[in-house]
Amino acid sequence: MKVQVCIIGGGPSGLLLSQLLHLKGIDTVVLEKSSRDHVLSRIRAGVLEHGFARLMREAQCGERMDREGEIHNGFEIAHDGVLSxxxxxxxxxxxxxxVYGQTELTRDLYEARDRLGGKVVHNAEDVAPHDLTSDRPYVTYRANGETIRVDCEYIVGADGFHGVSRKSIPKDVLREYEKVYPFGWLGVLSRTKPVSPELIYVKHDRGFALCSLRxxxxxxxxxxxxLTDKVEDWSDDAFWAELKRRLPDEVAARLVTGPSIEKSIAPLRSFVAEPMSYGRLFLAGDAAHIVPPTGARGLNSAASDIYYLYHAMLAHYQQGDDSGLKGYSAKALARIWKAQRFSWWMTMMLHRFPDRSEYEDRLQQTELEYLFSSETAQRLLAENYVGLPF
Structure with a gap:
């Protein structure tokens, strides 16, 4: 097989880039290690920046998103028993x-690739990129017991934190930054009416909580x-009881409970890999960076990578201009670190840290008090939450 761009990873990042490039006549293939059903079973965040929504529309994938998505002009922070x-x-x-679920967004992207006859290979095993610093890189994978080679001009690694792409960059080139938080988020998806039309972030002495919706x-x-807790430790009844304890009384009183459709615990970490390119390989999304879900920057940070990479490849193929490809890593990382800062700040302000001193607890409380006393502080939060410019 021969294509111009081989994309490793069939999540929303890889599918979106493939779709955008296809619309401009650039030939791609997407290699995904899992089945389509497995990809569509992943439950992820669903808060989209306005810039990401525009990119979906440009990819001709925004019709259902615009029809069914919930426009949110604000959110609440619960603290000291009140809502602000x-x-x-x-x-x-x-x-x-x-607000539009990532599962639905991924389904829209799959359907768009199907409409255009896009090449998406599922159950691709042992994917491996080769000759990254040459002008003829290639990727191999196994399917049905056969090794298949994909010759290409560029490789995009959108295969997540545990994928092969980042690991293909030599250790003496790659630098990784990481912070692991001493807690996780226990999440429950339920077929119930949301307790609020907007998201509610909760700071409480018992720990953080979030009321969201799909x-x-x-x-x-x-x-x-x-982090020591397991999903099996938490019955549905125990989860709902604990959530109610952390909510203001007025919110807890109207909470509608029901059986969980999905329940999982996600550890929290901040992670960045530099550089995000090596030879003809370009990293995007979770392959290069992870943020805590506080503030919903993960999927949106991936979208900014795709925006920069898409326009860099357009400039290369349409104008012979390689400056965007050469500058991709620096440009993407400049925005990624701002998203990292925002997610870190939201996480530090709203969570209960088990090893924090009384002095640090008072600073945390002062940070929250300052936020609601300052128009400037609220403006800084808002401009980061809706998304910094690409």
């Missing part, structure tokens, strides 16, 4: 976010738990 509102629309110059009949809730 953050007006995103007011403080970000009229911008908002769109639609008007599908809710997603989280509570902070120790």
């Amino acid at each position: 509102h953050i007006d995103l629309h007011k403080h970000s110059g009229g911008n908002s976010v769109l 639609s008007q009949v599908l809710s997603r809730y989280y509570v902070q738990v120790p």
Whole structure:
């Protein structure tokens, strides 16, 4: 097989880049180690920056998103038993976010690739990139007991934190930065009416909580738990009881509970790999960076990578201009580190840290008090939450 761009990873990042490039006549193939059903079973965040929503529309994948997505002009922060509102629309110059589940977004991208006859290979085993510093890189994978070679001009690694792409960069070239947080998020998806039309972030002495939603009949809730906890430790009843303890009384009173559709514990980490390119290999999304889910920057950070990479490849193939490809890593990382800072700040401000001193607890409380006393502080939060410019 021969293509111009071989994309490793069939999640939303890889599919979106493939779709955008295809629309411009650039031939791609996507290699995904899992089945399509498995990819579509992943439950992930669903808060989209306005810039990401525009990119989906440009990829001709935004019709259902615009029809079914929930526009949110703000969110609440619960603290000290009260709710304080953050007006995103007011403080970000009229911008908002769109709540639309990542599973649905990925399904839309798959359907778009199908419509155009895009090449997406599932159950691709032992994927390996080769000759990255040459002008003729290639990728091999195994399918049905056969080794298949893909000759290409560029390779994009969008295969997640545990994928092969980042590991293909020599250790003496790659530098990794990481912070692991001493807790995780226990998440429950339930077919229940959301407790609030907007997201509620909760700071509580018992730990952080989040009330989110996927639609008007599908809710997603989280509570902070120790890393030693297991899903089996938490019955549905125990989860709902703990969530209610952390919510203000007025919110807890209207919480609709029900059986969990999905329940999982996600550890929290901040991670960045530099550089995000090596020879003809370019990293995107979780292959290069991870953020805590606080503030919903993960999927959106991946979208900014795809934006920069897409435009860099357009310049190369349409104009013979390689400056975008050469500058991709530096440009992407400049925005990624800002997203890292914002996610770290939100996480530090809203979570209960088991080893933090009383002095640090008071600083945390002061940080929250300052936020609600300062229009400038709320404007900084809002402009980061709706998404910094690409």
